[in-house]
Amino acid sequence: MGKAVSCILSLASVSPPQGDAGLAQWPPSIATLTLTADDSAQLQPVPTLSVQAAAVAGSANPPDEPKTERLSSVSTQAHRRGFAYYPSAPTPGAFRLAIGAYYDAIDPAVMYGMNFRLPQFSMDARWGLGDGWSLKGHLNTMFVTNELLFGGSYAQHLGRWSWEATLSAGIFVGKLGQFGFDALLLSPEYRPEVALGYDMGGIALSFRGSLLLMGPERVKVGEVWGGLDNSSLFVGHSEMVYVENTTDDDSIWYFGAGVMTTRAYYALWVLFPDSPSLYTYPRLVAGYEF
Amino acid sequence: MNSESHSFGGNVLCRLLACAALAAATTSCEASPESHVPMFGDGGMLRLGTPLTREQLYSFEGMFDLSQGSDLLGSDASVRTSNGTVSILTDKDAGYVVLGAACLPDQRVVLEGYWQYPTRVKAGLVRLFVDSPDLALSLCNGEVPLPSTELQLSGSYGKGDQYPTEPLTLAWARDLKPWRGRFFTTAHHGACEPTDHCGVSQNTLESMRLADRIGSNAVEIDVRSTRDGIPVLFHDPGLSSALVEGLFCNGKIAELSLAELRANCTLTYGETIPTVGQALTSIINETEIEGVYLDMKVPEAVLPTARLAISALADLQARNENDDVTDDRTVGIVVAITTDEVLTAWHAAKATLEAEGLTPPPCLLEYDPNLVVSEDCVAWGPTWTQGPQVANVNKVRAAGAITVFWTINQSDFLNEFLTRAHPNGIITARSALLFHRYQKIGTPPPLPGETE
Numbered sequence: 051m052g053k054a055v056s057c058i059l060s061l062a063s064v065s066p067p068q069g070d071a072g073l074a075q076w077p078p079s080i081a082t083l084t085l086t087a088d089d090s091a092q093l094q095p096v097p098t099l100s101v102q103a104a105a106v107a108g109s110a111n112p113p114d115e116p117k118t119e120r121l122s123s124v125s126t127q128a129h130r131r132g133f134a135y136y137p138s139a140p141t142p143g144a145f146r147l148a149i150g151a152y153y154d155a156i157d158p159a160v161m162y163g164m165n166f167r168l169p170q171f172s173m174d175a176r177w178g179l180g181d182g183w184s185l186k187g188h189l190n191t192m193f194v195t196n197e198l199l200f201g202g203s204y205a206q207h208l209g210r211w212s213w214e215a216t217l218s219a220g221i222f223v224g225k226l227g228q229f230g231f232d233a234l235l236l237s238p239e240y241r242p243e244v245a246l247g248y249d250m251g252g253i254a255l256s257f258r259g260s261l262l263l264m265g266p267e268r269v270k271v272g273e274v275w276g277g278l279d280n281s282s283l284f285v286g287h288s289e290m291v292y293v294e295n296t297t298d299d300d301s302i303w304y305f306g307a308g309v310m311t312t313r314a315y316y317a318l319w320v321l322f323p324d325s326p327s328l329y330t331y332p333r334l335v336a337g338y339e340f
Numbered sequence: 341m342n343s344e345s346h347s348f349g350g351n352v353l354c355r356l357l358a359c360a361a362l363a364a365a366t367t368s369c370e371a372s373p374e375s376h377v378p379m380f381g382d383g384g385m386l387r388l389g390t391p392l393t394r395e396q397l398y399s400f401e402g403m404f405d406l407s408q409g410s411d412l413l414g415s416d417a418s419v420r421t422s423n424g425t426v427s428i429l430t431d432k433d434a435g436y437v438v439l440g441a442a443c444l445p446d447q448r449v450v451l452e453g454y455w456q457y458p459t460r461v462k463a464g465l466v467r468l469f470v471d472s473p474d475l476a477l478s479l480c481n482g483e484v485p486l487p488s489t490e491l492q493l494s495g496s497y498g499k500g501d502q503y504p505t506e507p508l509t510l511a512w513a514r515d516l517k518p519w520r521g522r523f524f525t526t527a528h529h530g531a532c533e534p535t536d537h538c539g540v541s542q543n544t545l546e547s548m549r550l551a552d553r554i555g556s557n558a559v560e561i562d563v564r565s566t567r568d569g570i571p572v573l574f575h576d577p578g579l580s581s582a583l584v585e586g587l588f589c590n591g592k593i594a595e596l597s598l599a600e601l602r603a604n605c606t607l608t609y610g611e612t613i614p615t616v617g618q619a620l621t622s623i624i625n626e627t628e629i630e631g632v633y634l635d636m637k638v639p640e641a642v643l644p645t646a647r648l649a650i651s652a653l654a655d656l657q658a659r660n661e662n663d664d665v666t667d668d669r670t671v672g673i674v675v676a677i678t679t680d681e682v683l684t685a686w687h688a689a690k691a692t693l694e695a696e697g698l699t700p701p702p703c704l705l706e707y708d709p710n711l712v713v714s715e716d717c718v719a720w721g722p723t724w725t726q727g728p729q730v731a732n733v734n735k736v737r738a739a740g741a742i743t744v745f746w747t748i749n750q751s752d753f754l755n756e757f758l759t760r761a762h763p764n765g766i767i768t769a770r771s772a773l774l775f776h777r778y779q780k781i782g783t784p785p786p787l788p789g790e791t792e
Contacts, residue, residue: 158582230707231725269750272727274760276752279434280459314535324749324770325459325535 124249127296128207132176132184134339135292135304136254137205137214137247140178148174148302150337152190154310156317157329168192172337182206186216194320196223199241212247222264224319235319237267254294254302262286262312269322278315280326286312290333302339307332375539375609377454378465378501384452385467389442392449395484397421397441400451402487402512403779404428409508412455412497413437417510418779420519422552422628426451428510429555429772431751431780433457436554436772437466437497443480447473455497458536458554458770465504468495487512518784521670524558524631524765525775527551528747529575531559533769534582534608541583541607543573545614545622548629555771558631559623560676560746563616565641568597571616571648575637579605584613594638616645620652624671632673633704633721633744633767639685642675646689649673649701674704674719683715704744713739719764724748728761737786751777758782 124136132138134148152170170192177185179202188199201218217240224235240263248255264285267278290308297303311330314323380386404417414432421427428437439453449470456463470476471492478485491512498504519525530547531554532538540546548559562575576583578592589605596604601613614622616634623629634649636642652673659667677683683705690700704719705712709732712720720736722729724745733743742764748754749770754777757763762785768774 158576158580230723232727233725269753271725271753272729274727274753274756276750276756279750279752322750323533323535325533327459327535329535 124251124254124294124296125207127302128205128212128247128249128254131300132178133254133256133294133302134174134176134337135245135258135306136256136294137207137212137245138176138178138184139182139205139207140176140184142178142180144178146176146339148172148304148337148339150174150304150335153334154317154331155333156331170195172335176203186218188218188220194224194226195318196225197221197239198223199239201241203243205245207247207249210249212249214243214245214247216243216245217241218243222267222316222319226320231320232272233320234270235267237264239264252296254292254296256292256294258288258290258292258308260288260290262288262316264316267315278322279324280313282313282326285316286310286328288312288333290335292335294339303337304339305334305336307334309333375461375537376463376500377456377539378463378498379454380452380465380467381501385444385450386440386442386452389444389450390480391424392441392443392479393482393484394421394423396479396482397424397426399479399485399487400426400441400491401516402491403514403516404493404510405513407509407511408494409497409506409510412506412508413510416513416780418516418555418776419510420516420555420775425553427553427555427772428455429776431773431776433462434459434749434770434773438553439466439468443476447477447480449476449479451493451495456538458532458538458772461537462499464497464499464502466495466497466508467504468493468508487515489513517779517782519775519778520557521630522764522784522787523778523782524744525556525771525778526558526560526631526633526744526746526765526767527556527771528560528749528767528769529562529635530573531556531769531771533749536769539609541609541611543575543614544607544609544611545618545626546609546611548619548623549626551771552627552629555773555775557629558633558672558744558765559629560633560635560767561616561619562635562637563641563645564593564637565644566593566598566601567595568599569640569644570598571641571645572598572601573614573616573619577637583608594640616641617648620648620673624652624656624669630671631765632671633676634674635676636678636682636685639681642682642685643689643692646675646686646693646701647698649675650693650698653701672702672718674702674717676704676706676721677715677717678706683711686715706746709736712736712741717741719744721746721767724753724757724766728757730761733761733763742785748774755781762786 128138131144131146132140150172152172170190172190175187182205184203186201186203190197199218199220201216203214203216205214219240222237222239226233241260243260245256245258262285263283265281265283267281269276288310290306292304292306294302294304309330310333311328314325400419401421402419404419406413406415413430418429426439426441435457437455439451441451443449451468453466454463455466471494472490475490489512494509496504497506497508529542531551540550543561551559561573563571564574565571574593579589584605586605634645656669677686693700703717704721705715705717706721709720719742721744736743744765745763746767748766748768754774762783764785766774
């Protein structure tokens with residue numbers, strides 16, 4: 051696997067051809083990338099939707115017989131630009147951006163009986179560092195609730211299976227100045243995650259488990275600051291299954307479902323429910339990776 | 341795998357996951373609160389004794405210091421009483437102890453009951469004795485001793501249904517600050533949150549009886565109207581499984597008659613949805629609650645609720661004017677105006693009642709402090725989420741009205757609001773916590789018309 055990984059270079063590191071004709075052949079979804087035995091890369095426009103890569107020495111294929119790897123292959127993407135959720139080991143400098151939405155069906159009991167549930171906008175980014183390492187960023191927001199996290203991850207592939215460990219830290223910000231509220235909540239947030247991936251060829255299946263850690267929380271109402279009763283570093287955990295479907299044009303669409311098990315104030319900070327109990331609710335996600 | 345099999349596998353997988361996701365999104369995953377209120381299996385020692393009278397229970401009121409049992413209740417606790425109950429109230433996990441008191445045949449005085457942390461599934465048994473034999477004898481002789489440092493309660497507490505073995509000792513330290521008729525520890529929709537583990541559902545007769553025993557001297561209850569125009573206690577417009585149970589318990593309160601509601605729905609702990617009339621009767625006759633905050637959720641409920649309030653206030657007046665002083669009772673009832681729509685309904689209700697020669701009940705206005713004065717309401721009920729609003733509290737007070745904030749459950753903010761705004765009351769689901777914080781750091785608020 052490692053050798054196969056090393057032979058795949060990021061298209062992001064290859065400059066597009068100059069001029070109008072060259073731009074018309076970019077992005078690389080309509081290009082082939084040929085790797086020679088000495089790992090030099092050369093962009094060759096061809097009318098197929100594939101990337102041709104030569105196997106390195108030791109591979110089953112001789113170096114002079116290029117092996118075709120499709121952009122729609124999970125294995126190719128995992129080692130090229132990576133996925134937002136599937137364990138990935140992108141090449142250095144490779145970048146992936148995902149935009150999507152969350153929907154949490156939060157227990158109305160947690161929400162003082164409120165039955166409305168707003169979806170959240172989400173954005174995830176991955177930046178390849180090489181050797182299985184990535185930098186990751188995450189944002190989710192419904193304007194009154196915002197989480198921004200940055201972290202690093204390491205991934206390994208073992209045949210069709212793969213795993214990834216991620217550690218992120220950031221900030222949880224809640225702000226509402228309308229509807230009778232003049233309230234703000236600020237808290238550092240930490241999120242260790244492990245993911246198990248399975249390569250289904252053109253579909254990447256991931257199971258991702260996360261610990262949600264927060265604190266200390268600070269809340270402001272009017273001019274008064276205070277903390278939360280029953281605050282705890284451990285505010286919950288999530289278990290999600292993601293399906294990321296590769297496409298031939300180098301992009302990915304994804305959706306997923308899972309369960310969030312969190313304290314009430316993580317689920318809906320703005321009402322400051324102070325129960326220390328954990329509540330379980332489903333989360334649905336969907337989006338697109340560029 | 342070729343592209344066709346990709347597509348086939350992807351489609352099948354996608355459909356399966358989409359179905360699972362849809363099921364997850366539409367399936368209720370709501371937490372059902374668990375609760376267990378422990379009891380002595382044999383009925384305890386209370387069954388052997390003679391209950392202390394209401395007057396005698398006042399002897400137990402005060403601030404107490406704990407020399408043993410601080411793991412359970414913290415270093416100090418407030419003790420207040422209601423009819424048949426001695427309540428120990430703390431700021432440790434908003435915990436409380438609910439006790440009955442009786443004189444035993446051997447002239448000891450026992451206090452027995454249970455402790456509970458409402459936000460956790462934690463409770464246990466408590467058994468205490470009046471330490472001083474002279475004081476116990478005095479109580480057993482029917483005397484009403486004044487609270488003093490001579491009063492020390494010693495005994496033990498346990499966990500769950502276990503026999504109490506952990507030592508618990510508390511000694512009277514000082515009198516309570518004035519609170520009856522002065523500071524309203526107002527139970528949020530009866531008592532406890534739906535996510536708590538108190539053992540009662542919100543907005544029920546049971547929750548109001550509990551509120552009386554765990555530190556509240558007022559209750560806020562939510563009022564909606566059934567299809568047949570009967571005001572009932574319910575928070576949400578719809579019958580969600582967070583609050584009710586029943587296979588055919590669906591729809592909205594406004595779409596169902598009271599009979600249909602009663603036939604199809606029970607509340608989380610098995611109670612029935614009470615009417616406002618039942619609630620007022622229960623509060624007046626079965627508790628020592630001093631204030632009722634009728635939170636008008638819909639305009640349709642305003643006129644029938646106002647009629648019920650007028651009737652209850654008239655009954656109270658009749659009781660207080662008769663020759664029997666034992667049935668005297670003071671309860672303030674306010675109709676809470678929560679929105680402009682409810683205010684419009686209030687105007688119409690006032691006009692109707694006055695045309696019938698009736699005096700409308702007092703009103704409370706939640707949102708605009710300026711309207712409190714112009715609408716001639718007796719109280720302002722601002723949300724706490726805009727801060728203590730000290731200037732507005734003082735303005736309302738100067739105009740002769742009181743201020744009751746809603747709904748503060750957090751210690752830090754209870755402290756800040758108590759010390760900055762000196763409100764006349766706070767709505768909370770943590771009555772024990774609020775009562776004890778008021779006793780520790782609060783200042784008895786000025787009476788209406790007074791300024792600080």
